[in-house]
Each structure stands twice: as C-alpha cells, then as structure tokens.
Amino acid sequence: MTNIQKACKKCMIISDGDACPVCGEKLSKKWQGYFILMDCTVSIIGERIGYKCDPKVLAAISAATPDEAYAALGVDKARLTAPDDVAREEELRKIRRMLRCSNHCDALVPKLDGLVKRGQIAGSWRYALRVR
Numbered sequence: 335m336t337n338i339q340k341a342c343k344k345c346m347i348i349s350d351g352d353a354c355p356v357c358g359e360k361l362s363k364k365w366q367g368y369f370i371l372m373d374c375t376v377s378i379i380g381e382r383i384g385y386k387c388d389p390k391v392l393a394a395i396s397a398a399t400p401d402e403a404y405a406a407l408g409v410d411k412a413r414l415t416a417p418d419d420v421a422r423e424e425e426l427r428k429i430r431r432m433l434r435c436s437n438h439c440d441a442l443v444p445k446l447d448g449l450v451k452r453g454q455i456a457g458s459w460r461y462a463l464r465v466r
C-alpha cells in the first residue's frame with residue numbers, strides 16, 4: 335500500500351490521511367515543495383510564514399506540574415480520558431492547533447502525565463510551500 339501524501343490548503347500541513355489532522359479540511363494532492371519545522375523559535379522559514387507554536391504550548395512546557403500544564407493549554411484532562419471518542423478528539427485537536435514544531439512536541443508530551451501519546455498530536459512537521 336502506498337500512502338499518497340496530501341497537504342492542507344489552510345494549515346499547509348502534509349499528511350497521508352484524507353482530512354487535515356488540525357482543521358479537518360479535505361487535503362489536496364496538488365502541492366509543491368516542503369520544509370520540516372524542527373524548532374519554531376529558530377526557523378527562518380517558519381518565522382517568515384508565521385508558523386509558531388502557540389505561547390500556551392511554551393507555558394505548558396515550563397509548567398511545574400501536569401495540572402498546570404493542562405491549565406496553561408486550556409485542555410480538559412477529564413475529557414482526554416473520557417470513553418467518549420468525540421470529546422477526546424476535540425481536546426487532542428486543540429493541542430494540535432497550538433503545536434507547530436517537532437522540538438516543542440517532544441518537550442510537551444512528557445508534561446502531559448502520560449495521557450497523550452506523541453503519535454496522537456504529532457504531525458509529520460512537514461509543511462508544503464504551495465498548495466492548490
């Protein structure tokens with residue numbers, strides 16, 4: 335099985351699903367060029383295009399406890415552990431929307447008390463340069 339990589343017109347994120355993991359838009363097969371955003375605080379391309387992790391992510395990374403980290407993110411811990419898939423997905427999507435780079439994802443996951451796995455919030459951190 336070959337995965338066709340597609341990109342989101344709005345977020346520019348490259349993914350192999352049909353819908354954007356961040357905004358839910360249908361992905362396009364017509365895209366060109368890409369870059370990988372390792373660290374949004376030092377990336378020149380990221381800066382130029384305006385891809386920065388939300389300040390809430392940075393606050394959560396420097397939080398002293400998991401509860402403080404969740405409070406900083408504005409994510410409901412109880413909904414993340416609920417049996418309700420829809421509620422869980424909504425909270426995960428909130429985190430995905432705030433997260434833009436690989437390094438901050440790696441720094442954030444250990445702060446979340448083991449409730450969120452990297453694969454649930456990590457994109458490929460690859461962004462298309464042009465999407466039609």
Ligand SMILES: [Zn+2]
Pocket residue numbers: 342343344345346347354355356357358359
């Ligand atoms: Zn999107």
Ligand SMILES: [Zn+2]
Pocket residue numbers: 373374375386387434435436437438439
């Ligand atoms: Zn970042």
